[in-house]
Amino acid sequence: MSDLDVRPEPVLCGGRDDVSARPVRELLRPRRVPLGESTVVRRLLPSLGRRMVGAWCFVDHYGPDDIADRPGMQVPPHPHIGLQTVSWLHAGEVLHRDSLGSLQTVRPKELGLMTAGRAIAHSEESPRGHAPLLHGAQLWVALPDGHRHTEPAFEHHPDLPVVEGPGFSGTVILGELDGAISPGTAFTPIVGADLALDDGADVRLPVEPDFEYAVLTMSGITVVDGVRLEPGSMLYLGCGRREVPLRAEGRAGLVLLGGEPFAEKLVMWWNFVARSGTEIAQARADWTSGDRFGTVHGYDGPPLPAPAMPATPLKPRGRVR
Structure with missing residues (x-):
């Protein structure tokens, strides 16, 4: 998926300075962003x-x-470098096309995983004759330095491992949870899991103390470590936990995200994850000139033009902890 902001701000991220070594409860509220003609996302x-x-x-x-x-x-069609995209649906379908020639419809609880590596372009659309509802999450994973120039690839995994316990079940999207390992290719110690909780479920989910975690509420009302979450909100939990307490008020759906804190400093701008503003400027120039990223065939419309680069050098914007 693309960041369609016509004036994207550069973001410096990564490093361990803002990672809590202890458990915390930091509520992240969404920012509403238009995506295409008829979709608004909560960022x-x-x-x-x-x-x-x-x-x-x-x-x-x-x-x-x-x-x-x-x-x-x-x-x-739009470009990516230095990252993986994860398409995750609770309802509807998304048709993926990319410059490798991949053509795949991704459906609920199936993993669509694209590794951009050195460069790839793709498009995403609701198919003709699509289902009446669309509900999901789009996620990016930053690639570590040793793999960020890898060859691009696309994976589709319709069958994913499941973990179960009293009142809940969990589908492992990426990485490992409670001994269950996703078939999706991962380049860092990481976990992504979709959790379905029954009405009144009271769960203590085992996690790795060396990972930092966050929980995104997809549907229903949940109480995560004592904090009540409505759909579209996310709670950052820090590190140092061996379990995460979860409770559902009615049936609820969550996505658990976690991993070893990412030590490298990154610059994100538009659809690129890089290590410097120079790399990003070169990627933008290559996309604009038609180099490097290849062509997405079959999408009914022109590719997405790149926004103008900021007038000042790419550097951190906004508040940094």
Whole structure:
């Protein structure tokens, strides 16, 4: 998925300076951002106070939206470097096309994982004859320095491992949870898991104390470590935990995100994750000139033009902890 902001701010992220070594309860409120013709997302990462959770560097939550008489998601071809995209749905379908020639419809509880590496372009759209509801999350994972120039790739995993306990079940999206390992390719110690809680469920989810964590509420009302969350909100939990207390008021859906704190400093701008403003400027120039990223065939519309670069050198913006 693309950041469609026509004036994107550069964001410095990564490093361990803002990582809490102790458990915390930091509520991240979403910022509403239009995406394409008829979709509005709730952007939770990056935010002014929290840039990353492990290697997770971008989190959008959208829906549930009634798109029965609308085109739904329509994101034209656009470029990426230095990251992985994770498409995760609770309702609807997303048709993925990329410059490798991949063509895949991703459905609820299936993993669509694209590794941009050195360069890739893709589009995402609701298929013709799509389902009436669209609800999901779009996530980015920053690639560590040793893998950020890797060859681009796309993976589709319709069958993912499940962990279960009294009152809940969890689908492992990426990484490992409670001994269950996702087949998706991961380049850092990481976890992403979709959790479904029954009405009244009271769960203590085992986690790794060396990881930092956050929980995104997808649907229903949940109480995470004593903090009540409504859909579209996310709670940052810090490190140092061996379990996360979860309680549901009615049936609820959550996404757990975590990982080893990402030590490297990054610059994010538009759809690029890099190590310097020079790298980002070169990626923008390559996209504009038609070099490096290849062509996405089959999308009914032109590719997304790159926004203008900021007048000043790329540097941190907003509040940094």
